[in-house]
Amino acid sequence: MEQRYPKPDINLAKRLNKISVVLTIVVLITVGLMRRVKFDVGIDFSFLPPVSATLNSLVALCLLAALYFIKKKDVVNHKKSIYAAVSLSALFLVCYVLYHFTTIETTFCKEGLIKYVYYFFLITHIVLAGVSLPFILFTFVKGLTFQVEGHRKLARWVYPIWLYVAITGPLCYFLLKPCYL
Numbered sequence: 001m002e003q004r005y006p007k008p009d010i011n012l013a014k015r016l017n018k019i020s021v022v023l024t025i026v027v028l029i030t031v032g033l034m035r036r037v038k039f040d041v042g043i044d045f046s047f048l049p050p051v052s053a054t055l056n057s058l059v060a061l062c063l064l065a066a067l068y069f070i071k072k073k074d075v076v077n078h079k080k081s082i083y084a085a086v087s088l089s090a091l092f093l094v095c096y097v098l099y100h101f102t103t104i105e106t107t108f109c110k111e112g113l114i115k116y117v118y119y120f121f122l123i124t125h126i127v128l129a130g131v132s133l134p135f136i137l138f139t140f141v142k143g144l145t146f147q148v149e150g151h152r153k154l155a156r157w158v159y160p161i162w163l164y165v166a167i168t169g170p171l172c173y174f175l176l177k178p179c180y181l
Contacts, residue, residue: 013145020137034100048099055092056169109179
């Protein structure tokens with residue numbers, strides 16, 4: 001039996017897509033600045049990297065759950081999983097930016113092959129996180145506004161990138177963990 005969806009809300013989608021573009025620009029500028037600008041707020045935020053890694057791990061689990069549910073044609077739980085993944089990603093971003101605006105950069109301290117492995121994952125993680133952000137938001141908007149076919153088309157290639165970013169974030173943390181002072 002084919003799932004019936006409400007009529008697509010194109011006007012809402014247009015407004016939300018504009019917000020997605022602005023949000024992407026703000027996030028990318030903010031992330032670009034946080035490496036150059038530091039604020040002394042008198043609070044030690046060194047506890048945030050494992051929190052961020054945990055949040056990213058939970059995002060990955062939510063994404064896997066979303067895939068499971070949509071394969072079972074359980075749209076209700078698919079939506080709940082995606083809402084959770086988006087919410088956890090937003091919380092991750094807040095923690096990540098707060099940490100990097102207030103804390104000196106930790107550099108990788110190991111030598112040999114592991115250093116190249118770390119930088120491969122770090123660079124691909126950062127590039128794909130930045131490039132995928134607007135497309136994650138556009139895919140979310142298409143689903144939210146019942147543009148089901150467009151949502152499916154975007155999700156087919158956005159989903160694996162988002163999952164890769166959610167998995168490689170904690171991986172980079174664990175590789176960098178011995179280097180924290």
